[in-house]
Amino acid sequence: MKTSLGARTRVAFASIAAISLALLLATPASAATGTPTTPTELFNADQACSTDASAPLYVAGRGGLVVEGIPGDSDSSVTELSVQYQIWPLSDPTKIATASNQYALAGNESSANLGGGFLTDGQSYAWQARTVDASGAASAWSAPCYVADDDTAPAAAPTVSSVNYPSGQSNQGGAPIKITLDANGTSDVRGFVYSWVGSLPVAGVASIGEHGIPQFQDPYSDPKYFARADALGGSTTVSLVPPQASGFLVLTVASLDRAFNESPTTRFYIQVKFDGPTVTQLSHPKEFGKPTTFEFTPDPGVEAVSPVVSYTVVHLGQNQTTTTVKASAQGTAKLKITLDGIYGDTLQVSSTSADGWVTQANWWTGGEADTTPTVSSDVYAENGTSGGVGVPGTFTFAPKFKGVASYTYTFSDGTTGTVKAKGQGSAHISWTPSQGGWYDLNVYATTESGIQLAAYDYYFTVN
Template sequence: MNRTRAARTRAAFASLAAAGLALLSVAAPAHAVGGAPTTPTDLYNELRACSTDQAEPVYVAGRAGVTVEGIPGHSDPGVRWVTEQFRAWPLSDPSKVVTADRGYAYVGNEATATLGGYNAPLLDGETYAWQARSVDADTGAASEWTAPCYVATDDTFPNAEPTVSSPNYPQGRANQGGAPIKLTFGANGVSDVAGYAFTWIGTFPVPGGASIGEHGIPEYHDPYETSPNYFARADSLGGSATVSVMPPYNSGYLVLRVASMDRAFNMSQPTTYYISVKPDAPTVTKVSNSPQYGKQATFKLTPDPGLQAVSRVVSYTVRHLGKSQSQTTVKASASGIAELNLTLDDPYGDVLLVTSTSANGWVSQQQWWSTDGADTAPTVTSDVYPENGSGGGAGVPGTFTFTPKIKGAVSYTYSINWGEATTVKAGARGEAQISWTPTDSGWYALEVYGTTKDGAQTAPADYFFTVN
């Protein structure tokens, strides 16, 4: 994008004088008792230190005005408040002065104001000089103006989305995961691209920001330096950037959005880059014999061979979703294999969600292992009324036998057609038997669950049959 930058020198101040600039308005009295205001220090614009070199201005978006700040001063230690005044002008026409006051500015601390804004917009593509001074609100005495700071306004967004390519994770094919993803971003012909923003989560972070230190002095966070997982500086203005990154998640289908940014952090329309990763989830194997519900089970965790070949798996992250919920990290052996002991405590089914982490930080896709309620629900059989079949008849008694799938069953609670529940004791081997006589023909449902000696209830078993 093209912009004009007036090649002015400090002769601009002579133009200001010729324009007959009046002193700016003075705020309400600040109770000055002596001494004189002193020239502000520590000047910043949009949280960045001001540039006193008009050939190297700070680039800013001026559409909402430019926030400027400085620390006002006064030689009388008893003066706490002054007015800090700011003025700015475009180097191409120093007569177009923009002003702003900050009344009741606390002496010794940063005071801010906004030059320009929606009601008095700054010119796009211009270089502005700005200054600040301290004014004694009681006497009207003013300090010298500071040396000028320079900002260049840029409200024009890059007009082409960037290009994206990867030598080791190209689009259009399934790629072996495990290695960092190398990406090259290109400006696509836009001459003032200064860097790139990229995100795996759909939304772009806001570049910049600052930590506020003593006396309100900002410590600017250069996004290219402080957030390398989201921003990459171009190797030259209008140039490209190359990054090597790990995705924050791995579903097997990764979506990266990339936007180019100019020096004022205006973003282009984004490019979307799609990466397909071969399945690389670990294998989860239960090695203990049909674990007792409520007891500890043993699992073997084995890495994906392709992933292990790229970078050795060093640990596994296991989320247990059961009656209780937990997350555990298990270290792997040199071969990438780990063993996990875990109590399965949900009668309706436990779920394990397992990912592996490689030595280089790559996180695999997620493996799902689960049980279901059928693993704890009792077994129901009948000599007269078979499951999902028909038999007997009205007035014909039938026997139903409840057999446990887990140890420790002490009773069973059952109901017919979801009516009143009845509890019967279990025998020495955990079995129970009931006799039931239907009064009418038709379709019936028997539901039964067991209770263990520890008071835990199993999942219910549903048994359907038809009375002739």
């Protein structure tokens, strides 16, 4: 069992600061006129104590038992208090172990570790607490709290099965997966923990509230990860929707006993038929970067189980964007997307059904795109040796797409500039070398909508 360490630490630091201030301002013990009061808000292992001997709280006591209570005094000016705890096995009440917290703060939880090395697996214990002031006066002991030490995890992994997604065959997706979990003959299993991502969440976590009072979170209140068995050592059936369907799902499951000890895990494998939506490109604009209309159609098997209500579209272009579009009453949807990937565009589209099922993603790609400009010269041929020092040459830039507004160029000698496109989108510049040798000309186009396209490197040598 684990607690929220960050929250607990903050309370501890706050308590230390408060204690220091309280000690400076405290009335001398001799002046106190009140009497210590029995601690309240008794907790063990961050859970409220059980005062019913027939229904003890089960804890894993390998490292002892952390107990806590809130001390007080009838005189509100008294802050210099301590809390004493004692524990004994029900089988032998004369065998008592004790612990204390000498720096307790009135009105706040004060903890101590009882029974470190004292608790025995399988034994039941009672513990109680009392408040003691600086003069040594003590309150009455609290009513006993009862715990049972359980350090042994369930030996057998649970059995896992599904009536609508049986393992070992290809299943139609769309419906929540009905999973039956069974303790597999282990008599002290209280429930189960499961996950689609392999690692299992921790059961029995507590946050820390006002005055340091633990706020225990019952794991079985979260059906996304935990389920309580119908009886001790029994079974249960849950309906689960994975975060997103894939062709191969793996559910990891462990049994939990009453102390939240975890059994070995079972992995249940589910194969799901491809159930992604159909993606259809409806328009094909000739100009680069203009909106393109797509239509999304649900997988018939998914739609038959539960109506598709929306589509999630991930566009991989110049940037990655995610868009959710609502489906029509027929389960289809249309979306305009600006295809701006200078090396090509890809869409990943999945659908979500009314019952929460998220399908596998269908991929659409427009293929690799070449958005570099075409570069040519009347004198300086690409990858060739020509011209000479002082010999001017004309360089022509031409587009592979409509809608080019300008070209930006840089020669390796430092000459740079931007020239507007004209006519069919082409442009011309004149350049004269000042020395011979190898040169590189880097050119890229910018569209009318401001998209910078891929650059082209044009290599040549001057005589």
